[in-house]
Amino acid sequence: MIVAGCDVGSLSGEAVILKDNSILTYEIMRVRPRPEQTAQDVMIKALSKADLTLADLDYCVSTGYGREKIPFAHSSISEISCHGRGAHWANTEVRTVIDIGGQDCKVIRVDKRGYMVDFAMNDKCAAGTGRFLEGMAKALGVSLSEMGPLSFESSSPIGITKTCSVLAQYDVVCMINDGMEVADIAAGINKAMAERISKMTKKVGVRKEVAMTGGVAKNSGVVHGLKKVLDVDIVDLNGVDPQIVGALGAALFAQERAERELRK
Amino acid sequence: MNGEHAWKPFRETVDAPMERARAWKEQTGGKVIGHLLPDVPEEIIHAAGALPTAVEGAGTQGTQAQAHIPGYTCSHAMGAIEQGMRHDLDILDGMIIPYVCDTTRNLFHIWNHCFPNKSNEFLRLPKRLDYPGAAEYLKAEFSRLADSLCNITGRPRDDEDLAASIALYDRSRAALRNAYRKQREQPAVWTSERVQTLFKSAAKAPREDHLRWMEALPWDEQSQDAMQRVPIYVRGKVWDPPGILDLFDKIGLLVVEDEMTTGYRGVATDAGSDGDPIDVLVRRHLSLTPYTGYHQQPDKLVSGFLERVQGSGAQGVIFLNPKFCEAAGFDTPDFQKALENAGIPSLVLESSSRGVSLEQIRVRVEAFREMIAEDLP
Numbered sequence: 116m117i118v119a120g121c122d123v124g125s126l127s128g129e130a131v132i133l134k135d136n137s138i139l140t141y142e143i144m145r146v147r148p149r150p151e152q153t154a155q156d157v158m159i160k161a162l163s164k165a166d167l168t169l170a171d172l173d174y175c176v177s178t179g180y181g182r183e184k185i186p187f188a189h190s191s192i193s194e195i196s197c198h199g200r201g202a203h204w205a206n207t208e209v210r211t212v213i214d215i216g217g218q219d220c221k222v223i224r225v226d227k228r229g230y231m232v233d234f235a236m237n238d239k240c241a242a243g244t245g246r247f248l249e250g251m252a253k254a255l256g257v258s259l260s261e262m263g264p265l266s267f268e269s270s271s272p273i274g275i276t277k278t279c280s281v282l283a284q285y286d287v288v289c290m291i292n293d294g295m296e297v298a299d300i301a302a303g304i305n306k307a308m309a310e311r312i313s314k315m316t317k318k319v320g321v322r323k324e325v326a327m328t329g330g331v332a333k334n335s336g337v338v339h340g341l342k343k344v345l346d347v348d349i350v351d352l353n354g355v356d357p358q359i360v361g362a363l364g365a366a367l368f369a370q371e372r373a374e375r376e377l378r379k
Numbered sequence: 380m381n382g383e384h385a386w387k388p389f390r391e392t393v394d395a396p397m398e399r400a401r402a403w404k405e406q407t408g409g410k411v412i413g414h415l416l417p418d419v420p421e422e423i424i425h426a427a428g429a430l431p432t433a434v435e436g437a438g439t440q441g442t443q444a445q446a447h448i449p450g451y452t453c454s455h456a457m458g459a460i461e462q463g464m465r466h467d468l469d470i471l472d473g474m475i476i477p478y479v480c481d482t483t484r485n486l487f488h489i490w491n492h493c494f495p496n497k498s499n500e501f502l503r504l505p506k507r508l509d510y511p512g513a514a515e516y517l518k519a520e521f522s523r524l525a526d527s528l529c530n531i532t533g534r535p536r537d538d539e540d541l542a543a544s545i546a547l548y549d550r551s552r553a554a555l556r557n558a559y560r561k562q563r564e565q566p567a568v569w570t571s572e573r574v575q576t577l578f579k580s581a582a583k584a585p586r587e588d589h590l591r592w593m594e595a596l597p598w599d600e601q602s603q604d605a606m607q608r609v610p611i612y613v614r615g616k617v618w619d620p621p622g623i624l625d626l627f628d629k630i631g632l633l634v635v636e637d638e639m640t641t642g643y644r645g646v647a648t649d650a651g652s653d654g655d656p657i658d659v660l661v662r663r664h665l666s667l668t669p670y671t672g673y674h675q676q677p678d679k680l681v682s683g684f685l686e687r688v689q690g691s692g693a694q695g696v697i698f699l700n701p702k703f704c705e706a707a708g709f710d711t712p713d714f715q716k717a718l719e720n721a722g723i724p725s726l727v728l729e730s731s732s733r734g735v736s737l738e739q740i741r742v743r744v745e746a747f748r749e750m751i752a753e754d755l756p
Binding site for chain 1: 724728729738739742743745746749750753755
């Protein structure tokens with residue numbers, strides 16, 4: 116049985132193809148102007164890696180902000196459920212998932228089956244999200260992937276107190292003008308991100324093991340900061356790219372839904 | 380009248396409430412009195428010969444009000460000022476603002492300053508409903524309001540008129556409760572959005588007309604509901620953002636009971652006809668589901684809430700807390716804790732049509748449904 120999950124978010128789109136409960140292939144790409152376009156492109160790319168076409172899919176579940184707009188999806192499920200499910204599949208010990216996406220962050224608590232039992236999601240603004248980090252990297256003049264390693268070079272992280280992304284970016288520009296070390300500013304940004312996310316995590320409650328998903332999980336500076344603030348280890352997803360976990364969860368739900376339809 | 384046609388007068392009233400009031404005024408020559416909803420006794424306005432018209436600020440977008448009221452004011456209060464500033468409320472002869480929170484207390488003075496040519500009334504509702512003197516105090520306040528309104532309309536105050544108004548409003552509340560029951564039994568026909576339109580229009584149209592329109596609704600119509608709906612209980616003040624009930628309908632949530640001032644709370648309790656009509660209204664007021672701005676014994680407040688939730692059969696609770704409403708925010712943690720101890724999941728949504736994305740709310744509500752329904756995949 117071949118099934119797929121497609122996650123169209125605000126910054127990136129991901130597709131995961133599963134065959135008999137194993138990841139066959141996946142693809143990540145920057146979003147196009149329209150969600151249906153992103154979904155089509157990312158799915159075709161993922162399928163083509165395994166010489167497949169849309170016609171080969173037995174079932175597809177969509178998730179993410181563009182989930183309702185994906186024409187080839189059979190059904191949709193919220194990304195909150197999907198991230199919980201995907202992270203638990205990658206590491207069955209996981210009970211708390213911290214997902215930091217492009218425009219929101221979520222903390223999801225799952226049970227031993229990987230089903231969500233509680234969650235929290237930011238609702239004020241983009242502070243503590245990938246979009247915030249992207250803006251900060253731009254202000255620092257470094258790439259997003261450099262933000263993590265750069266922050267480890269810092270000896271004295273600078274405090275970033277603004278919660279508004281725009282005003283924080285202004286602060287960073289002023290700090291650069293004042294001649295402050297870029298590494299110290301980067302470390303301060305990652306620390307501020309971690310502190311913001313930790314507040315939400317504590318609301319839901321930290322249950323071990325804790326995993327991180329979403330694009331920001333690739334920023335070692337934020338991961339390090341969260342470990343420190345929450346005083347927990349962030350466990351490995353056994354080689355699964357943290358950015359595809361939402362699409363992976365959707366694909367797992369697709370597999371179950373396809374099996375259920377077969378049984379009917 | 381049947382099918383979609385039967386719902387038309389309710390929708391027309393909600394879409395253009397002041398047009399309905401204007402037509403009534405032209406026809407009767409009567410006064411139109413606006414009110415800012417929570418617990419204003421519409422019966423007293425009606426008995427004075429005026430048309431009570433609820434002013435709902437929530438959902439109003441605009442730029443003028445912020446020059447008169449701080450930006451951290453709830454959208455209900457802010458929107459009401461905005462409507463006034465852009466002359467949407469010119470048809471009103473007067474306005475009643477109830478004292479239910481710090482915002483409404485200050486709002487009255489701002490309102491008076493902005494619209495000095497209207498007859499504005501500040502209804503000083505008691506904050507301690509369980510205090511022995513509350514009933515006596517409220518009776519004096521309701522009487523003062525009745526006298527003041529009769530001065531505006533020029534109609535002599537008459538207990539028989541008030542008793543007749545109370546009877547009319549009790550009949551209307553009973554009809555609205557029936558509609559609410561229908562929503563639970565036939566959610567595909569009596570959708571939350573439709574039923575809410577009935578509730579909203581009741582507070583804006585002449586109540587005699589509203590009752591007549593309700594009789595013409597398709598009460599016997601049945602339709603198979605294709606959705607597996609999950610029963611929820613909602614606590615909040617007003618339905619805001621405006622698309623929230625439609626969202627619940629589409630996602631497959633069924634509101635089995637709510638505490639909104641523009642929802643079930645407003646029709647759950649009748650006044651009756653036993654005794655002096657002002658006393659009857661006072662008794663009704665004191666037996667209403669506690670509003671978030673009133674002071675109650677905390678233990679009693681929490682246990683009462685939990686009992687109502689458990690009695691409703693809801694699988695989960697959504698708190699629709701208005702943005703910038705401190706009173707709602709203060710209550711919520713105690714309620715959530717009690718629900719958690721009882722094994723009932725809950726979700727807090729900071730709601731407002733100002734600065735809150737409906738799409739973000741949608742993600743959370745969908746996830747909440749998936750969590751409490753336990754019907755994934």
